[in-house]
Amino acid sequence: MIEKIRAYVRLHQMLEQSDTVIAGVSGGADSVCLFFVLLELKKEIGFRLAVVHVHHGLRGAEADQDEAYVRHLCEKFSVSYRSYFFDVESESKKRKQSIEEAGREVRREAFADAVQVFGGTKIALAHHQDDNAETMLLHLVRGSRLNGLGGIRPKAGKYIRPLLCVRRREIEAWLNEKEIHWQNDETNQEDHYTRNRIRHHILPCLEEEIHPGAVEHMNETAEYLRQVQVYLEQQADEAMHKAVREPEEGMEEVWFLEEDAFRKVAAVIQSQVIYRCLVRAAGRARDIEEIHVRMVSELLDRQVGREIMLPYSMKAVRSYGGVSIFKNHSADIVNTAECPERECRYTLAPGEKVQAGALMITAKIL
Known part of the structure; x- marks a missing residue:
C-alpha cells in the first residue's frame, strides 16, 4: 500500500x-x-x-x-x-x-x-x-x-x-x-x-x-x-475574454454577457461561462445550481426588460445586446404585503427570503 x-x-x-x-x-x-x-x-x-x-x-x-x-x-x-x-x-x-x-x-x-x-x-x-x-x-x-x-x-x-x-x-x-x-x-x-x-x-x-x-x-x-473539467476550464477562460464584459474598477459590479460573441461559443462552454459569472457576482459557489445557469441561458431568448431573481440577492436582466448579472442589494427581503391579491406566488432561489405576514421564509437546499 x-x-x-x-x-x-x-x-x-x-x-x-x-x-x-x-x-x-x-x-x-x-x-x-x-x-x-x-x-x-x-x-x-x-x-x-x-x-x-x-x-x-x-x-x-x-x-x-x-x-x-x-x-x-x-x-x-x-x-x-x-x-x-x-x-x-x-x-x-x-x-x-x-x-x-x-x-x-x-x-x-x-x-x-x-x-x-x-x-x-x-x-x-x-x-x-x-x-x-x-x-x-x-x-x-x-x-x-x-x-x-x-x-x-x-x-x-x-x-x-x-x-x-x-x-x-x-x-x-x-x-x-x-x-x-x-x-x-x-x-x-x-x-x-x-x-x-x-x-x-x-x-x-x-x-x-x-x-x-x-x-x-x-x-x-x-x-x-476531472481531466475533462480542466480542458473545459481552459476553453471557458478564452470564452470569458471574448464574451463577457467584466466590472470596471470603481464601478458597480455588473457582469455583462455579450450576446453575439456568447452565441458563437459551444453550448457546454456557455454553461461554464454563465456559472463563472454567477459565482463571481455572488462571491461564492455554494447553492449556485444548474437550474440557475439554465435560467440565465433562457433569458437570452426573452424580450428586453425581462429579469430573473437568483441566489444571494442576484438579478439577471435581459438588455440590448445581452444579459446583465449583478447583486440586487435592495432585494434581500421580498415582502408579500406588496402583493395586491389574497394569494401571492413567489419563486424563491436558495438563500432568498420572503416576508409572509409575521413569518420570514428562507429557501435553503437540504
Missing part, C-alpha cells in the same frame, strides 16, 4: 522537501494511517510535519480520548501538535447551518490558523477512494455540474490527499498488519447522516449486486471527469 501511495504522491507532485505539511488527524483509522504514511514519506523527502486535531465538542468523553490519543502519537514521534476545540452544536445554531456544515467550517478555520502558526505550505487530509465514491454519488443524486461529479481532487490549492488512491479496507488491513491502534467514532456507524447511509447501504449494494469493482471504477471515472 505504501508503494502505491508513494507513486500517487509523485504523480500529483504533492510534496517537496521545502514543504511544511499540516496533517488533519482525528484519531480514526484513515487519519492515523495518513499520519504514519507521512512519517514514512518525511524520511525520504525531508519536509516538516505538524498535526492538527479538531475537537467538535459533540461526543463527550469519547472525543476527549481521541484528542489524548492523537496528542500521545505526536509526543511519541516528536511531531509538532496543535488541538482546537469548538462547540459545533452551538456554532451550527449561530451560523444557521447543519452540524455537518458547521463542522466543515470550523475545521477549515482551524487549518487556516495552523497554517499561520506553523508556516504551513500543505494541508494533508485522509480522504480515500470510498470517500470519493460517496461524494460522487451524493453530487450525482442531488444534481451537480461536472466538477462535482469529478469528486474529491487529489490536490487543490494547499490541500493534498495522499490516500485517495486506496480503499478503506486497504487502510485498515495495513494498520492491522503493522499492529497500529486507532480510535473508533461510534457515530460513523449510525445512519443519521446521508453519507453514512451511502457508505453502509448503497456502496455495498453496488459492489455485491452490480460489480465488485464499482468503487474503483467510480474513482477512475471521477479522474477522467
